[in-house]
Amino acid sequence: MNEVVLYQPEIPPNTGNIIRLCSNTNSSLSLIEPLGFELDNKQMRRAGLDYHETTNIRIYKSFEEWLDERNQPFFTVSTRGKTLYHEQHYTSNCILMFGPETRGLPQSIREHAKATSIKIPMAQHQRSINLSNAVAICLFEVLRKQDFLFS
Secondary structure (H helix, E strand, O other): OOEEEEEOOOOHHHHHHHHHHHHHOOOEEEEEOOOOOOOOOHHHHHHHOOHHHHOOEEEEOOHHHHHHOOOOOEEEEOOOOOEEHHHOOOOOOOEEEEOOOOOOOOHHHHOOOOEEEEEOOOOOOOOOOOHHHHHHHHHHHHHHHOOOOOO
16 A cells, blocks of 8 residues: 655645545555644545545654554655656655655755655746645655555
Protein backbone atom coordinates (compact mmCIF):
# COMPACT_ATOMS: atom_id res chain seq x y z
CA MET A 1 0.00 0.00 0.00
CA ASN A 2 1.32 3.43 -0.91
CA GLU A 3 1.39 6.09 1.78
CA VAL A 4 0.75 9.82 1.55
CA VAL A 5 2.21 11.85 4.42
CA LEU A 6 1.09 15.39 5.20
CA TYR A 7 3.53 17.18 7.47
CA GLN A 8 1.66 19.82 9.50
CA PRO A 9 -1.18 20.44 7.01
CA GLU A 10 -2.95 23.77 7.45
CA ILE A 11 -6.00 23.94 5.17
CA PRO A 12 -8.91 21.59 6.00
CA PRO A 13 -10.41 21.22 2.49
CA ASN A 14 -7.02 20.15 1.09
CA THR A 15 -6.78 17.37 3.67
CA GLY A 16 -10.39 16.38 3.00
CA ASN A 17 -9.69 16.11 -0.73
CA ILE A 18 -6.58 14.03 0.00
CA ILE A 19 -8.59 11.71 2.26
CA ARG A 20 -10.95 11.09 -0.66
CA LEU A 21 -8.01 10.56 -3.04
CA CYS A 22 -6.34 8.08 -0.67
CA SER A 23 -9.56 6.11 -0.29
CA ASN A 24 -9.99 5.87 -4.07
CA THR A 25 -6.40 4.75 -4.64
CA ASN A 26 -6.16 2.37 -1.69
CA SER A 27 -3.39 4.50 -0.17
CA SER A 28 -2.89 5.19 3.51
CA LEU A 29 -2.68 8.73 4.88
CA SER A 30 -0.41 9.85 7.71
CA LEU A 31 -0.87 13.27 9.31
CA ILE A 32 2.01 14.73 11.31
CA GLU A 33 1.04 17.28 13.97
CA PRO A 34 0.51 20.02 14.68
CA LEU A 35 -2.46 20.26 12.35
CA GLY A 36 -3.80 23.67 11.39
CA PHE A 37 -7.38 22.55 12.11
CA GLU A 38 -9.46 20.15 14.17
CA LEU A 39 -10.03 16.72 12.62
CA ASP A 40 -13.78 17.16 12.84
CA ASN A 41 -13.58 20.44 10.88
CA LYS A 42 -16.74 20.89 8.80
CA GLN A 43 -14.86 21.99 5.65
CA MET A 44 -12.51 19.00 5.81
CA ARG A 45 -15.36 16.55 6.34
CA ARG A 46 -17.34 18.12 3.46
CA ALA A 47 -14.37 17.83 1.09
CA GLY A 48 -13.71 14.24 2.18
CA LEU A 49 -17.42 13.30 1.94
CA ASP A 50 -17.96 9.85 3.45
CA TYR A 51 -14.47 8.63 2.56
CA HIS A 52 -13.11 9.17 6.08
CA GLU A 53 -14.42 5.74 7.08
CA THR A 54 -12.75 3.99 4.11
CA THR A 55 -9.33 5.60 4.44
CA ASN A 56 -6.52 4.29 6.63
CA ILE A 57 -5.57 7.50 8.50
CA ARG A 58 -2.88 7.65 11.19
CA ILE A 59 -1.87 10.69 13.20
CA TYR A 60 1.63 11.26 14.59
CA LYS A 61 2.84 13.78 17.14
CA SER A 62 6.09 14.47 15.26
CA PHE A 63 8.20 13.59 12.25
CA GLU A 64 10.42 11.52 14.54
CA GLU A 65 7.47 9.48 15.80
CA TRP A 66 6.38 8.83 12.20
CA LEU A 67 9.95 7.95 11.15
CA ASP A 68 10.37 5.49 14.05
CA GLU A 69 7.76 3.26 12.38
CA ARG A 70 9.46 3.35 8.98
CA ASN A 71 12.48 1.43 7.79
CA GLN A 72 12.40 2.43 4.16
CA PRO A 73 13.26 5.39 1.96
CA PHE A 74 10.64 8.02 1.19
CA PHE A 75 10.10 10.83 -1.29
CA THR A 76 9.68 14.44 -0.24
CA VAL A 77 7.82 16.63 -2.69
CA SER A 78 8.98 20.23 -2.72
CA THR A 79 9.53 23.17 -5.05
CA ARG A 80 13.15 22.78 -3.92
CA GLY A 81 13.29 19.15 -5.06
CA LYS A 82 16.33 17.92 -6.93
CA THR A 83 14.71 15.80 -9.67
CA LEU A 84 11.36 15.78 -11.43
CA TYR A 85 8.71 13.48 -10.03
CA HIS A 86 8.16 11.62 -13.31
CA GLU A 87 11.86 10.73 -13.64
CA GLN A 88 11.84 8.53 -10.54
CA HIS A 89 11.47 4.77 -10.28
CA TYR A 90 8.74 3.90 -7.79
CA THR A 91 8.42 0.51 -6.16
CA SER A 92 5.44 -0.90 -4.31
CA ASN A 93 4.65 0.60 -0.93
CA CYS A 94 5.93 4.02 -1.96
CA ILE A 95 5.87 6.91 0.54
CA LEU A 96 5.25 10.48 -0.62
CA MET A 97 5.64 13.30 1.92
CA PHE A 98 4.28 16.83 1.48
CA GLY A 99 4.75 19.92 3.61
CA PRO A 100 2.38 22.57 4.92
CA GLU A 101 0.70 24.79 2.38
CA THR A 102 2.30 28.08 3.46
CA ARG A 103 5.90 27.06 4.01
CA GLY A 104 6.67 23.59 2.63
CA LEU A 105 8.85 20.93 4.23
CA PRO A 106 11.77 21.93 6.45
CA GLN A 107 15.22 21.49 4.96
CA SER A 108 16.10 18.90 7.61
CA ILE A 109 13.31 16.62 6.35
CA ARG A 110 13.96 17.27 2.64
CA GLU A 111 17.63 16.37 3.17
CA HIS A 112 17.06 13.44 5.56
CA ALA A 113 19.26 10.42 4.82
CA LYS A 114 16.20 8.30 3.85
CA ALA A 115 14.61 11.02 1.71
CA THR A 116 14.76 11.64 -2.03
CA SER A 117 13.54 15.14 -2.82
CA ILE A 118 11.43 15.47 -5.97
CA LYS A 119 9.51 18.31 -7.60
CA ILE A 120 6.69 19.01 -10.02
CA PRO A 121 7.69 21.24 -12.95
CA MET A 122 6.05 24.67 -12.93
CA ALA A 123 6.22 27.91 -14.87
CA GLN A 124 9.00 30.26 -13.77
CA HIS A 125 8.30 32.72 -10.95
CA GLN A 126 5.39 30.70 -9.52
CA ARG A 127 5.34 29.72 -5.85
CA SER A 128 3.56 26.38 -5.67
CA ILE A 129 0.74 24.10 -6.80
CA ASN A 130 -2.25 23.50 -4.52
CA LEU A 131 -1.45 20.73 -2.04
CA SER A 132 -4.28 18.37 -2.96
CA ASN A 133 -3.47 18.82 -6.66
CA ALA A 134 0.22 18.11 -6.03
CA VAL A 135 -0.64 14.94 -4.11
CA ALA A 136 -2.89 13.77 -6.96
CA ILE A 137 -0.24 14.49 -9.61
CA CYS A 138 2.48 12.58 -7.77
CA LEU A 139 0.34 9.73 -6.46
CA PHE A 140 -1.05 8.95 -9.89
CA GLU A 141 2.45 8.92 -11.37
CA VAL A 142 3.45 6.40 -8.71
CA LEU A 143 0.36 4.31 -9.52
CA ARG A 144 1.01 4.56 -13.26
CA LYS A 145 4.54 3.22 -12.78
CA GLN A 146 3.09 0.45 -10.60
CA ASP A 147 0.70 -0.44 -13.46
CA PHE A 148 -2.22 0.74 -11.32
CA LEU A 149 -1.99 -2.31 -9.10
CA PHE A 150 -3.91 -1.18 -6.05
CA SER A 151 -2.48 -3.35 -3.29
